[in-house]
Amino acid sequence: MTPVPESLFENLRLELRRGCLTLAVLAQLRKEHYGYTLRKTLAERGLAIDESTLYPLLRRLESQGLLVSEWREEDKRNKRFYRLSAEGERMLGMLLAEWNAINTSVENIL
Numbered sequence: 853m854t855p856v857p858e859s860l861f862e863n864l865r866l867e868l869r870r871g872c873l874t875l876a877v878l879a880q881l882r883k884e885h886y887g888y889t890l891r892k893t894l895a896e897r898g899l900a901i902d903e904s905t906l907y908p909l910l911r912r913l914e915s916q917g918l919l920v921s922e923w924r925e926e927d928k929r930n931k932r933f934y935r936l937s938a939e940g941e942r943m944l945g946m947l948l949a950e951w952n953a954i955n956t957s958v959e960n961i962l
Contacts, residue, residue: 873901873909875944876894877890877906878936878947882935882936886931887907910934918940919940920935921933921934
């Protein structure tokens with residue numbers, strides 16, 4: 853059997869993670885977070901995410917109307933806090949239903 857090239861595995865792994873990260877970020881932002889605490893909470897739950905991935909994702913989700921953010925001072929520092937918008941809450945519900953259906957199908961296949 854020919855070994856799988858590491859670069860191929862890495863590309864497919866990243867593709868698999870991409871959608872999962874979006875779902876995890878939306879789910880976590882049912883409660884307000886700023887970037888650092890969001891990143892820390894996701895990592896504590898087993899889903900590490902680099903800053904270079906997280907912040908562009910947050911900006912994209914906000915531009916799509918799924919998140920709202922505001923700058924506030926906390927501990928004498930300005931921090932940008934994110935949370936789901938009403939549209940984001942609706943989208944999260946739809947994505948969770950889709951996730952559960954896909955997960956059930958894949959489990960049945962495996």
